[in-house]
Amino acid sequence: MRIKWANSLRASIDAGLRQSKLGLVIISRYYIKKGWTQYELDGFFQKEMTCGKVILPIWHNIIKEEVQNFKS
Numbered sequence: 321m322r323i324k325w326a327n328s329l330r331a332s333i334d335a336g337l338r339q340s341k342l343g344l345v346i347i348s349r350y351y352i353k354k355g356w357t358q359y360e361l362d363g364f365f366q367k368e369m370t371c372g373k374v375i376l377p378i379w380h381n382i383i384k385e386e387v388q389n390f391k392s
Contacts (some may be wrong), residue, residue, distance in 0.1 A: 329356060330356075330359065333356065333359060333360050333363060334363065337360075337363040337364065337367060340367075340374070340376075341374065342365075342374055342376060343364040343374050343376065344376050344378065345360075345361065345364065345375060345376065345378065346356045346378050346380050346383055347353075347377055347378065347379050347380065347382055347387060347390075348379075348380040348382055349381065349382055349386065352386065352387075352390040376377050
């Protein structure tokens, strides 16, 4: 899926979540500083509640304490 210039980021995330079978989430310092990432993770968690395990987290240059301090 590709986000075009005039497309809504939120609507594009929702469409991607609906179409996905698995969410590969690269958790990094950059990722946890962005606002849209919380919305994306919330969508994956919601899908996981109804469809089972769909999130595959990968930690990249980040430590446990930073991940724990990330508001989820």
